[in-house]
Amino acid sequence: MTNIEVNNLFLYNYKTMIIKEIKAKTILSASKVYDWTINPYVGCQHACSYCYARFMRRFAKHREPWGTFVDVKINAADLLGREITRKNPGKIWVSGVCDPYQPLEAEYKITRQCLEILAQNKWPVIIQTRSPLVLRDIDILKEMQALEVGLSITTAEEDIRKLFEPSAPPIMERIKALDELHQAGLKTYAMIAPMLPGADGLAELLKGKIDYLIIDRMNYHYADWIYRKYGLEDKLTDRFFHLTRNKLENICK
Numbered sequence: 001m002t003n004i005e006v007n008n009l010f011l012y013n014y015k016t017m018i019i020k021e022i023k024a025k026t027i028l029s030a031s032k033v034y035d036w037t038i039n040p041y042v043g044c045q046h047a048c049s050y051c052y053a054r055f056m057r058r059f060a061k062h063r064e065p066w067g068t069f070v071d072v073k074i075n076a077a078d079l080l081g082r083e084i085t086r087k088n089p090g091k092i093w094v095s096g097v098c099d100p101y102q103p104l105e106a107e108y109k110i111t112r113q114c115l116e117i118l119a120q121n122k123w124p125v126i127i128q129t130r131s132p133l134v135l136r137d138i139d140i141l142k143e144m145q146a147l148e149v150g151l152s153i154t155t156a157e158e159d160i161r162k163l164f165e166p167s168a169p170p171i172m173e174r175i176k177a178l179d180e181l182h183q184a185g186l187k188t189y190a191m192i193a194p195m196l197p198g199a200d201g202l203a204e205l206l207k208g209k210i211d212y213l214i215i216d217r218m219n220y221h222y223a224d225w226i227y228r229k230y231g232l233e234d235k236l237t238d239r240f241f242h243l244t245r246n247k248l249e250n251i252c253k
């Protein structure tokens, strides 16, 4: 097991990260959103200011701020190979409380190894990421029988993205990734959650690149200080949410 600090190693993450390789006890977890979820990592380098998954610090006994540590489940594929034979098949969410394509995945390929097992066993999969790194695995994704692959995109404005998710990939890289996945014949979706200021511009950017859209508003208040600091409080209102949702809902029609 290694415990290393990495500075400026990854394309999108410029913070000092505490990275630890761990052996997980289990990998297939029951989910309230879909049937199952797999999280190849504990923690997330994208470090979004509003991230709801920061509650994982408590379970993983991490005291560091969210977005500054990642535990890599190096035995995830071995566990999955065993657990998948013992559990009832169902839709698997990759992932619920981390980004399966955060920068470390380029090196560790844990998500890729898990997808290979899911493809071999023909389980339905729904991928959710903020990273174009998902394109690396398009060969496996094309083999899957029931796959939905989505990019989370919260605003069309790069300046807003930098305020709320400075360590996540740029908006246009995500849009291009969706386009490429869609062109490859895969079922694609965009998740606009949370709906940040400037989200209405996504109506134009997403057209023709997705099969469906998931929209949600900011239910977590970790990033309220950013709204206050930049005078964006009107973008937290019901009015903003309903007006923006009305503009976005026609994308797939």
Ligand code: SF4
Pocket: 044, 045, 046, 047, 048, 050, 051, 052, 053, 097, 098, 099, 130, 168
């Ligand atoms: S990419 Fe997802 S899991 Fe990672 S910090 Fe952002 S919201 Fe949280």
